[in-house]
Structures are given as C-alpha cells and as structure tokens.
Amino acid sequence: MGVYTRLALKALSLIIVLFGVLLFVVIIFGATGLSDRVLSSIVNEEVRLYRQSVASQIRDPEALEAAVTKFRAELVRSYGLDRPWYERLPNMLLRVILLDLGRARLAQTFTGSNVISDIIMERLPNTVILVSTAIAINFLIGIFLGVRVATKPGSRLDRATSFLSAVSYAVPTWWLGILFILVFAFYLRLFPYGGLYSSPPPSDPLMRWLDIIWHATLPITVLVIVNVGLTIYVTRTIVLNIAQEDFVQVARVKGLPEGLVNRRYVMRVAAPPILTNIILGLAGSIGGAILTETVFSWPGMGTLFFEAIVQSDEALILSLVYMFTLVYVVARFVLEVLYMVVDPRVRI
Amino acid sequence: MSLRLGGGFKIYWSTWTGRAGLALLIVLAIVSIYTLTVLPVAEISRQWNDPQHWADYPKSAPPTWVNLFSERRLLETISLSFTGARLSGGAKSQDLILNYQAETFPTYISLSIEGLEYTGTPPVLVLSVVRPDGYSVEAARIVVPPPRPGENPPITRYEQAPERVLISSSDDLARNLAQLYADKFDVLVSPTRVLQEGVQRYLMGVPRGGSIVPLDGVYRFTLTALQSSGETSIERGRVLIGGEAYGLMGTDVIGRDLAIGLLLGFPISLFIGVVTSVIVTGIGAALGLVSGYMGGKVDNVIQRLADFMNNIPLLPILIFLVFSFGAKLWVIILVFVAFGWPGLTIVTRSIILQLRESQFIESARAVGASSLRILARHIFPHIAPFIIAQIIFFTPSFILLEAALSFLGLGDPSLPTWGQILELGFRSAAVYLGYWWWILPPGLLIIITSITFVMISLGLEPVINPRVRGRFRA
Numbered sequence: 001m002g003v004y005t006r007l008a009l010k011a012l013s014l015i016i017v018l019f020g021v022l023l024f025v026v027i028i029f030g031a032t033g034l035s036d037r038v039l040s041s042i043v044n045e046e047v048r049l050y051r052q053s054v055a056s057q058i059r060d061p062e063a064l065e066a067a068v069t070k071f072r073a074e075l076v077r078s079y080g081l082d083r084p085w086y087e088r089l090p091n092m093l094l095r096v097i098l099l100d101l102g103r104a105r106l107a108q109t110f111t112g113s114n115v116i117s118d119i120i121m122e123r124l125p126n127t128v129i130l131v132s133t134a135i136a137i138n139f140l141i142g143i144f145l146g147v148r149v150a151t152k153p154g155s156r157l158d159r160a161t162s163f164l165s166a167v168s169y170a171v172p173t174w175w176l177g178i179l180f181i182l183v184f185a186f187y188l189r190l191f192p193y194g195g196l197y198s199s200p201p202p203s204d205p206l207m208r209w210l211d212i213i214w215h216a217t218l219p220i221t222v223l224v225i226v227n228v229g230l231t232i233y234v235t236r237t238i239v240l241n242i243a244q245e246d247f248v249q250v251a252r253v254k255g256l257p258e259g260l261v262n263r264r265y266v267m268r269v270a271a272p273p274i275l276t277n278i279i280l281g282l283a284g285s286i287g288g289a290i291l292t293e294t295v296f297s298w299p300g301m302g303t304l305f306f307e308a309i310v311q312s313d314e315a316l317i318l319s320l321v322y323m324f325t326l327v328y329v330v331a332r333f334v335l336e337v338l339y340m341v342v343d344p345r346v347r348i
Numbered sequence: 349m350s351l352r353l354g355g356g357f358k359i360y361w362s363t364w365t366g367r368a369g370l371a372l373l374i375v376l377a378i379v380s381i382y383t384l385t386v387l388p389v390a391e392i393s394r395q396w397n398d399p400q401h402w403a404d405y406p407k408s409a410p411p412t413w414v415n416l417f418s419e420r421r422l423l424e425t426i427s428l429s430f431t432g433a434r435l436s437g438g439a440k441s442q443d444l445i446l447n448y449q450a451e452t453f454p455t456y457i458s459l460s461i462e463g464l465e466y467t468g469t470p471p472v473l474v475l476s477v478v479r480p481d482g483y484s485v486e487a488a489r490i491v492v493p494p495p496r497p498g499e500n501p502p503i504t505r506y507e508q509a510p511e512r513v514l515i516s517s518s519d520d521l522a523r524n525l526a527q528l529y530a531d532k533f534d535v536l537v538s539p540t541r542v543l544q545e546g547v548q549r550y551l552m553g554v555p556r557g558g559s560i561v562p563l564d565g566v567y568r569f570t571l572t573a574l575q576s577s578g579e580t581s582i583e584r585g586r587v588l589i590g591g592e593a594y595g596l597m598g599t600d601v602i603g604r605d606l607a608i609g610l611l612l613g614f615p616i617s618l619f620i621g622v623v624t625s626v627i628v629t630g631i632g633a634a635l636g637l638v639s640g641y642m643g644g645k646v647d648n649v650i651q652r653l654a655d656f657m658n659n660i661p662l663l664p665i666l667i668f669l670v671f672s673f674g675a676k677l678w679v680i681i682l683v684f685v686a687f688g689w690p691g692l693t694i695v696t697r698s699i700i701l702q703l704r705e706s707q708f709i710e711s712a713r714a715v716g717a718s719s720l721r722i723l724a725r726h727i728f729p730h731i732a733p734f735i736i737a738q739i740i741f742f743t744p745s746f747i748l749l750e751a752a753l754s755f756l757g758l759g760d761p762s763l764p765t766w767g768q769i770l771e772l773g774f775r776s777a778a779v780y781l782g783y784w785w786w787i788l789p790p791g792l793l794i795i796i797t798s799i800t801f802v803m804i805s806l807g808l809e810p811v812i813n814p815r816v817r818g819r820f821r822a
Contacts, residue, residue, distance in 0.1 A: 287663030
C-alpha cells in the first residue's frame with residue numbers, strides 16, 4: 001500500500017467518524033424536539049425582518065398581516081417545520097456542516113455580530129493556539145523528562161514520577177486553574193485573572209503578543225501540569241522497554257557513544273509509539289481545553305460552550321459539538337501524517 | 349490467580365499505596381454512611397436547598413477557625429436559640445443571654461420564630477434587650493395575625509415558613525435608640541443616621557469620643573407575649589448575632605452553610621463514581637467477552653462500534669447529551685455508561701483471544717463443555733480479578749467527569765455535589781474575591797476521593813499483574 005492510499009484511507013475513516021458523530025447528534029437534536037425550537041427561532045427572526053422591510057410598502061394593516069402570514073407559511077415549509085424531524089434530517093445535517101444555524105441568543109463577536117458562524121470563526125483560532133501550544137509544551141517536557149527518568153529505572157526520581165503521574169490523573173484541570181487564579185492572580189498578583197488581552201489591548205504589535213503570552217501563561221501551565229505526568233510516565237515505559245532490546249545492547253557493546261545510541265537506536269524506535277500516545281491523548285486535551293478556557297475566560301470555543309450552556313442556546317451548542325469534533329479530526333489527521341514521517345514501516 | 353484471596357491481600361497490603369488507599373476509602377465510606385444514617389438526610393438537604401434556612405446566615409463568611417491564624421479577630425456568628433418556649437400572658441417570658449466580648453460590631457441581628465401556637469386573643473410578641481449598662485430598649489415587635497374565619501383554637505402560625513425580623517434594619521428600633529442616646533448619653537442622632545450606620549452598632553455600643561465603640565458584657569434578650577389572654581407557645585426560635593465568620597467551613601454567597609453541602613457531596617460522589625463504574629465495567633467486559641469468544645460478525649460489529657466511540661472527543665458530546673436530555677442524575681449516569689464501555693471492551697477482547705487458544709480451554713472443549721459453561725466456569729474466573737481492578741480504576745474518572753459537568757452547570761440541581769458548589773463559587777466570582785474557603789475544600793475533596801481509588805488501583809496492580817510485582821518492592 002502506498003503512502004497516499006494509506007493517508008486517503010485514514011482521511012476516509014476520520015471523515016466517517018465526523019459524519020457519524022454529526023448524524024448521532026442531529027438525531028438526538030431532532031428526537032428531543034430541540035431542532036424544532038432552533039428552526040422556529042430562525043423563522044421568527046426572518047419573519048420579523050420581513051415585517052420591518054415590507055411595513056414601509058404595505059400600508060393596509062390587514063394586507064400586511066396577510067403578507068407576513070404567507071411569508072411565514074412559506075418559510076415553515078422551506079425549513080421543513082411542517083414535517084416530522086426525521087424527514088428533514090438531511091437538511092439539518094447540511095445546515096450543521098455549513099454552520100448555518102442562525103443567530104446566537106446572547107453571544108456576540110468582538111464587532112457585535114451574533115451570527116453563529118461568525119462567532120465560532122472568531123473563537124476558533126484562540127482555542128487552536130491555546131491547545132496546540134499546551135500539547136507541544138507537554139510533549140517537549142514529557143519526552144525530555146521521560147527519557148531522563150528511563151535512564152535510571154527504579155531510582156527515587158523514577159518512583160516519584162510514577163506516583164506523581166498517577167496523582168495528576170486525580171486532579172481536575174479546571175480546579176487547578178481556579179487554584180492558580182487564586183494563588184497567582186489574587187494573592188501574588190503576578191498574572192491576570194483571565195482573558196486574552198489587557199483592556200485596553202496594547203497598540204504596539206510586539207507588546208500585543210507579549211500581552212497574549214502573559215495572559216496565556218496560566219492556562220497553558222495548568223494544561224501542561226495536568227497532562228505532563230502521564231506523558232513522562234508513558235515515554236519512560238516505552239523507552240525503557242526499547243532500551244532493554246538486544247539491538248540496543250549490541251550497539252552499546254560495539255562501543256558507540258551513549259548519545260548516538262539514544263538518538264539512533266532508542267529514540268528512532270520509540271518515536272512512533274510515543275506519537276501514538278499523543279494521538280490517543282488528543283481527545284482528552286480538547287475536553288480539558290473546554291474547562292480550562294472557561295476558568296480563565298479565554299475567549300475560545302470552550303468558553304463559548306460554557307456561555308451556550310448557561311444561556312441554553314441549543315443551536316450554538318450543536319455547532320460547537322460539530323466544531324470540536326472537526327478540530328479533533330483535523331488534528332488527528334495532521335498527527336497521522338506526522339506518524340508516517342517518523343515510522344518508516346508505514347511507508348513501505 | 350483466580351481466588352487466592354488471602355495471598356492477594358498480602359501482596360496488596362505490602363504496598364504503601366494500597367494501605368493508604370484502603371484507609372482513605374474506609375474514611376470516605378464512614379463519612380458517607382454517617383451522612384446518610386446518623387444525620388437526617390431530609391433535614392440536611394432541606395437546610396441546603398430551602399432558602400428559609402440560610403436566610404439568617406452571614407453571606408460569604410469564612411469559617412470561624414481562621415481566627416486561630418489571623419491577627420484581626422473576625423466576629424463569629426452567634427446563634428441564641430430556644431425550643432418549646434411557653435409564654436403566657438406577659439407573666440412568663442423567654443430569656444436569651446449573650447455574653448458579648450468583641451472589638452467589632454455584629455454585621456446584623458435577626459430574630460426568627462417558627463411554629464407558634466396560641467389560644468385566646470392573638471398575642472403581640474415583643475423582644476426587649478437589656479444592655480450591660482442596664483439600659484433597656486424594645487428591639488422588635490411581631491403582631492401575630494388573628495384567627496381566620498372558621499379557624500379554631502389552638503391557632504398555629506409561622507409553621508411552614510418561619511417569621512423573620514431583621515432587627516438591625518428596624519425603623520422602630522432606630523427611633524428607640526435615638527431616643528435612648530438622647531436621654532441617657534446626651535448624644536443627638538437622627539433615627540435615619542442610626543439606620544444608615546447600622547442599628548446594631550447603636551444597640552451594642554456606647555458613644556465615646558465622637559464615635560460609637562462596642563460595649564462588652566452581658567446582654568439579655570427577653571421575648572414576651574403581650575395582650576394575650578391564653579397560652580402562647582413557640583416551637584423554635586432564635587436571635588442571630590451575625591458575624592463575619594461562620595461555622596466549620598464558612599458560608600457561600602447566599603449564606604448556605606458549606607459544611608452541609610460538602611458533607612452531602614460524599615455519598616453522592618461515591619455513588620456516581622462506583623455505580624457508573626460497576627455498570628460500565630459490567631457492560632464493557634461482557635461485550636468484550638462476547639466479542640472475543642464468539643468472533644465472526646458479532647465481533648466485527650462490536651469492535652467497529654468500540655473503535656468508533658473510542659475515537660471521538662468525549663466531553664463535547666457528553667455536554668450535548670446531558671444538555672439535550674436534561675441534567676438529571678440518571679441521565680448523567682446513563683450517558684457515562686453509553687460512552688464509557690468501549691475501552692474496556694477492546695482490552696477484554698484481546699485477553700479473551702489469548703485465553704481462547706490456551707490448552708485448558710481446548711481440553712474443556714474437547715470434553716464437550718458448552719460455550720456458556722466454558723465462558724462461565726473457565727474464562728470468567730480468569731478475568732474476574734482484572735474486571736474488579738477495572739471497576740476501581742474507572743471510578744475516579746467518573747467522579748471527575750461528573751464534577752466537570754457540574755462545574756459547567758450541568759449537574760443535577762436537586763443534589764448538591766462538590767462540582768456544583770465550585771460552579772456557584774466560580775460564577776459568583778468567589779475566586780476573584782479570594783473566598784478560598786469556598787474554592788479549596790470541594791476541589792480537595794474531589795481530589796482526595798479520586799486519589800483513593802487511584803491508590804487502590806496502584807496497590808492492586810501487582811496482585812492482578814504479577815509481572816509488575818518487583819517494581820513496588822524495590
């Protein structure tokens with residue numbers, strides 16, 4: 001199987017995942033009657049706009065009322081509100097995919113638009129920046145320390161890391177975030193309570209970036225602390241297993257320098273399973289980001305999710321489930337490509 | 349491997365994580381059982397959910413033990429309560445003694461009366477205060493409503509909802525105090541100013557050098573029933589001297605005693621964690637068993653589904669489902685079960701695939717044992733310890749997941765959980781105001797409960813999986 005066939009197959013299976021999630025979500029959405037509510041609110045909004053636009057042309061109140069009723073009936077038919085939810089399933093699916101779900105109840109973009117797709121497109125980059133930075137730092141630290149620990153199995157450091165990685169599993173990311181705000185923002189006043197920029201944001205571009213970094217420090221630190229224990233532990237186990245293999249022993253016996261053995265013989269083999277581990281942790285990182293963003297009022301999709309729940313905004317929640325799955329699927333695909341780069345066996 | 353319980357426990361006990369985990373679990377279980385049995389649950393959950401109960405308490409007050417560490421002593425909330433008081437015709441009265449020794453004034457003073465019963469003419473309840481300097485002042489007056497047409501004595505009043513009087517914002521008392529200060533201390537203040545500065549300051553203070561300072565000593569609060577021709581009895585009542593600190597764990601922004609919420613969180617959190625984990629493990633293992641042993645089409649379908657569900661970001665979907673079906677406890681557990689099983693199914697299947705080819709299964713088959721018998725008698729005992737370990741291993745993840753949902757505002761509102769306490773704290777900006785007593789305890793309890801199960805898992809690891817035994821002995 002060639003590289004491209006393999007990638008195409010991966011992409012296909014990920015698209016199936018995305019589509020499956022969408023289908024499931026839309027079915028639930030329809031069966032619980034939520035889709036009726038979302039569509040009717042879109043219809044009401046359009047009818048309101050229509051009434052405003054024709055009110056200047058049609059003076060007779062009865063004729064106006066008749067025109068509005070006619071317009072509403074057309075809309076109801078075109079949105080499929082006169083039919084049961086399962087008949088308009090394909091239509092709804094298409095709407096979700098195109099993020100054409102009307103307006104958010106209260107959430108807005110920076111410029112004041114409340115169209116759902118505008119809001120999500122504004123928030124998406126913020127989430128991507130936060131999550132990808134956290135994942136990258138997590139794995140840089142995790143792999144570095146994991147390899148370090150693996151060179152001294154059974155040592156005090158080794159046992160401490162295994163224990164701490166188990167403990168970090170029990171610490172809720174969001175609570176650690178709250179704790180950090182209490183300590184570093186409230187008591188020590190070293191970092192801001194949350195948000196993306198200071199207000200007003202600095203005008204100088206460089207200062208603006210520094211400002212973002214200053215605001216992102218706490219959320220990223222929290223995300224890294226919670227996840228890094230496991231990364232260290234898993235890396236250590238993988239590296240340890242490979243370091244005991246015969247071919248590594250042979251390389252050492254040949255008298256190759258330790259650094260070279262580690263790079264060429266151990267890490268080369270350990271890279272693919274470590275990457276697999278990153279892939280497996282991805283879904284969890286995205287979930288953690290929803291909560292961490294909320295705690296730090298980071299204006300990404302996670303905070304938007306929280307707002308949507310508080311405001312009971314069905315359409316927004318549906319769009320966000322789709323977007324999070326989409327982000328996940330895309331990230332998965334990027335990692336799969338990376339996997340092919342590090343694992344030569346896949347390329348044969 | 350299957351049922352050598354004694355030996356297994358010895359190995360378990362030899363790990364410190366195992367010992368610590370078990371000890372913590374026992375503590376958690378005792379607290380939960382105590383909450384459910386010794387304390388009347390209906391009564392405490394009423395104390396948590398019914399606004400009548402905490403309307404009197406100070407809002408956002410830290411626990412009283414902070415006084416042990418802080419330089420400035422915070423005034424503790426003092427409750428002067430009585431039960432079963434009989435007040436007849438002004439002759440008998442209910443006395444409450446307050447020995448007040450503090451550098452600050454109370455934040456408020458309130459009187460509440462519950463379950464009043466009278467015969468004869470409706471009484472007028474009067475609360476008067478005798479100050480340490482001997483001056484006396486009428487603090488509150490409650491006119492009990494007369495009988496409605498058709499109502500026969502004894503007449504009961506304030507049974508459902510207690511009657512509350514906020515003494516510290518009473519116009520009458522402000523007027524009485526202005527009068528008292530003018531007569532006895534030659535200090536002229538207007539009743540409006542008394543109200544503005546706080547009636548309780550004037551009630552429990554003396555003028556000194558142009559300002560009012562607290563007056564230490566014994567205050568006598570006396571409740572009498574005037575104009576009553578018959579018997580008046582009060583089931584429960586209290587005068588609350590509102591302080592800046594309250595109870596063992598402090599209060600939240602609406603004045604609820606956090607100790608009660610935290611205590612109720614124990615059984616709920618354990619219940620959600622353990623019950624969900626048992627169901628998830630049961631279903632996951634059963635599907636894995638079937639999938640691995642049957643093979644063929646069934647195996648294919650189950651594995652495809654498990655693969656699919658293992659590959660989706662869980663939290664957004666869980667949020668969506670709980671939001672769509674409503675935040676009820678059973679919905680939350682059901683959703684966890686629906687999405688929790690795949691991981692275990694995949695692992696169990698791979699274990700079964702190995703077992704299926706082993707010789708003792710082959711010999712059982714050769715003897716002519718049925719599939720069901722082989723599954724029940726030969727395969728199940730082999731994976732039973734593994735399944736039990738999985739139950740414990742999964743428990744903290746569900747405790748944490750429920751806490752996360754609660755924190756996002758999707759907890760069952762009828763049950764107080766630690767996650768919900770944190771949610772209200774976060775939403776009412778407790779973090780930004782530094783209300784640590786509201787933020788730290790629920791989070792620490794979530795962590796301790798989860799760590800308990802993590803530690804037991806660590807302790808069980810060498811029992812279940814003999815290969816790792818060496819690691820913990822080192």
